[in-house]
Amino acid sequence: MTLIVGLQFFLPTKPSHRRPMKSNVCVSLLLYLCASIAVNAAEKTNIMGMASGSVLLSSSGEYGGGWMALNLLDGTTQRGWCSPQNKTAPHTFVIELPQRYRLSSIVLDNTDAQESGYPGISARSVELWGSNVGPDSGYQKIATLEAVKGARKEFQLPAGAEANWVKLAIVSNWGHAQYTELMEVEAYGTPEGAAPQRPPLSGVYDTNYGPLQITQDGNRITGCYYKGNGQISGATDGRTINVEWRQGDGTSRGTALMTLSARGDFLNGVWYANGVLAGSWFGTRDKKSQRVCDDASQNTLSQQLKHGGRAILYGIHFDSDSANLRPDSESALRQVLALMQAQSSLKLSIEGHTDSTNTTAYNLELSRKRAQAVVAWLGKNGVASSRLAAQGYGSSHPVADNTSPQGRALNRRVEVVAQN
Numbered sequence: 131m132t133l134i135v136g137l138q139f140f141l142p143t144k145p146s147h148r149r150p151m152k153s154n155v156c157v158s159l160l161l162y163l164c165a166s167i168a169v170n171a172a173e174k175t176n177i178m179g180m181a182s183g184s185v186l187l188s189s190s191g192e193y194g195g196g197w198m199a200l201n202l203l204d205g206t207t208q209r210g211w212c213s214p215q216n217k218t219a220p221h222t223f224v225i226e227l228p229q230r231y232r233l234s235s236i237v238l239d240n241t242d243a244q245e246s247g248y249p250g251i252s253a254r255s256v257e258l259w260g261s262n263v264g265p266d267s268g269y270q271k272i273a274t275l276e277a278v279k280g281a282r283k284e285f286q287l288p289a290g291a292e293a294n295w296v297k298l299a300i301v302s303n304w305g306h307a308q309y310t311e312l313m314e315v316e317a318y319g320t321p322e323g324a325a326p327q328r329p330p331l332s333g334v335y336d337t338n339y340g341p342l343q344i345t346q347d348g349n350r351i352t353g354c355y356y357k358g359n360g361q362i363s364g365a366t367d368g369r370t371i372n373v374e375w376r377q378g379d380g381t382s383r384g385t386a387l388m389t390l391s392a393r394g395d396f397l398n399g400v401w402y403a404n405g406v407l408a409g410s411w412f413g414t415r416d417k418k419s420q421r422v423c424d425d426a427s428q429n430t431l432s433q434q435l436k437h438g439g440r441a442i443l444y445g446i447h448f449d450s451d452s453a454n455l456r457p458d459s460e461s462a463l464r465q466v467l468a469l470m471q472a473q474s475s476l477k478l479s480i481e482g483h484t485d486s487t488n489t490t491a492y493n494l495e496l497s498r499k500r501a502q503a504v505v506a507w508l509g510k511n512g513v514a515s516s517r518l519a520a521q522g523y524g525s526s527h528p529v530a531d532n533t534s535p536q537g538r539a540l541n542r543r544v545e546v547v548a549q550n
Contacts, residue, residue, distance in 0.1 A: 178236075178296070178317035179205050181535035183228035183369030185391040185398045187265050187295075190222045193309070199223055200410050202315045204400055205534030207242040207282075209407070210313030212251075220257070221300040221310060224265055226391055227317070228369055229325040230294040233260070237284045237316035238277040245280040250305030252279045253312040257301060260293025269297055277312070279304045284316075292322060328368050329394035334422055337397065337413030341422040344371075348461050350445055358423030362386070363434065365445035365462065372444040372540055375401065380438030385529045386411055387536040402530040402540065431469050431546070440547040442529070446504060453499035455507060463507055466546060470513045477549040479519045480504045485538035486525035498522025504544060519549070 178184045180203045189199035189211075197212035202223065213221050240252035256275045261268040272291045277283060296317065303310040331346040337355075344353040344362075351371055353362040364373030371388040388399030388411065399411040434441035445462030448454060455463070470476060482497030482504075501520035509515055530537035 174318060176205070176237075176316045176535060177227055177231055177319060178225060178315055179203055179535050180387060180389050180398055180400065181205065181370060181539050183389050185226045185389055185396055187224045187226050187391060187396055188222075189224075190220070191217050197311075198410060200398055200412055202312060203398070204407070204410070205314070205536055206407065206531070207239055207313040210242065210311055213310040215308050217310075219301050219303075219310070223298045223315075225296045225298070225315075226265060227294055227296060228321075230262055230292060230322040231317075231319040232322055233272070233287050233291040233293060233317060233319040235284050235286050235318045236273075236275070237282060237314070237318075238275060238312065239282040239314035239316070240277055240280050240312065241282050242313050243280055243311040248306050248309060248311075250279070250303055251309050251311045252304050253277050253300045253302075253310055254279070254304045255301040256312075257299040258287075259297040259299070260291060261295040261297070262292060265295045269295075274301075282314075325369075326392060328390060328392065331366060331371065331390055331394075333394075334416045334419035335397050335413040336416045337411060339411065341416065341419065342397075342411075342413065343422045349458055350461055350465075354423040363441070365443075365447075370536075370539070371399075372543075374442040374444070376434065376438060380434065383438060384408070385442070385540045387540055400536060402537070405528045405530060407531055407534075407537070431465055432473070435469075435546070435548045440545055443544045443546060446544040448500055448503070451496070453496065453503045455503055463504065466504075467508060467511050467513065470508065470517065477517045477519075479521055479547040479549055480508075481527075481545040481547060482520070482522045483527055483529075483541060483543050483545065484525050485541040486528075486532040487538065490524060493524030494522055496522070497524050500544065 176182060184203055186200050186203055191214045192199045193212035193214055196209060199211045201209040202211050236258060238256055243252045245252060254277055256277055258272045258275060259269040260272050273287055275285050300310060300312060331344050333344060335342045340355060342353060342355045344351060349365050351364045351366055351373055354360060360375060360377045362373040362375045364371060369389060373386050374383060375386055376383045384401060384403040386399055386401040388397055390397055395415045397413050400407060401409055401411045431441055443462045446459045447456040449456060480501045482501035484493040484497050501522050505518045505520045508518060528541045530540040532538055532541060
């Protein structure tokens with residue numbers, strides 16, 4: 131039994147009609163432009179995506195299967211939400227943003243809605259409500275928007291629009307009598323105040339694929355599912371969780387990104403197999419269950435290398451566009467160091483990987499320098515250089531798509547590979 135086989139039956143095949151988807155002055159001006167670009171880039175981060183830590187808390191209904199409300203936050207229009215058959219409007223969704231934001235714009239995206247097969251199925255009139263009180267109360271209407279049939283549109287919002295929780299209400303579509311679809315929602319803005327601390331992740335979650343046990347130790351994440359036949363390992367930044375999943379002997383493996391609600395009760399996520407978005411992984415905390423399997427004995431770095439020959443270390447982080455190791459990398463680095471000290475004959479290749487947001491040459495060089503930085507840290511802490519090698523692969527070995535924020539986050543990684 132593998133995760134690939136066990137999960138793919140939930141996802142219906144897309145209909146065939148879908149689209150494939152002078153000096154001082156110059157220096158000052160350059161610095162100004164660079165600063166402006168940096169600010170604009172920060173502003174254009176989609177704060178409503180899972181990769182930013184947003185969570186879908188509830189919806190009034192969904193068609194099911196591959197047409198789930200959670201798809202609205204997955205960063206792609208290749209999957210979306212569809213209403214239940216003959217369900218009357220309004221169709222509502224409650225989304226928790228990572229923190230309180232001053233909202234500047236929102237995107238309603240009907241791209242890839244099934245207009246050719248179901249004319250008028252795209253969402254049309256949509257009400258946007260915001261609350262800073264909580265997910266269940268305090269909502270005030272921000273705007274009523276008209277989405278474009280079969281296309282994407284960004285709407286500028288009134289000055290002063292603020293929210294920590296957003297409610298969307300689809301009031302009408304473009305004329306289809308039985309179904310309504312919306313493929314993706316995005317939001318942009320600037321944070322107000324400090325981000326709240328998220329609750330501990332450790333616990334058991336009742337998910338769409340059965341119980342999932344998560345154990346958090348600092349920023350390190352381990353866990354198990356399928357009664358211990360599957361394991362996860364990775365790291366959290368306090369808002370999102372990046373993990374590698376493995377099953378059986380380790381030959382079935384992939385990646386996943388998850389995020390937990392502020393109250394610690396809702397878990398949203400997506401998982402990838404063979405570098406392709408394969409499904410959603412979501413659930414609620416089971417407050418009664420304490421343990422469903424012993425993940426500690428099967429989830430060590432030694433076991434991962436024994437069964438699969440390689441392991442992803444999502445806990446190793448670098449400054450943006452840099453090979454400087456961040457302080458929060460030490461836990462994962464010491465995990466590798468402890469293994470090298472325990473197994474004196476072990477040799478490792480350290481691999482650096484990037485997403486595809488820069489040129490091929492730039493990514494290759496950055497990934498090589500990052501791998502070398504890990505090797506240098508291990509060497510500084512007593513590991514002989516003869517036992518270590520550094521390789522940079524840039525974006526040539528993706529474990530997820532490079533078209534969505536969560537896919538790019540999963541592709542930015544360090545892997546360790548056992549050498550014979």
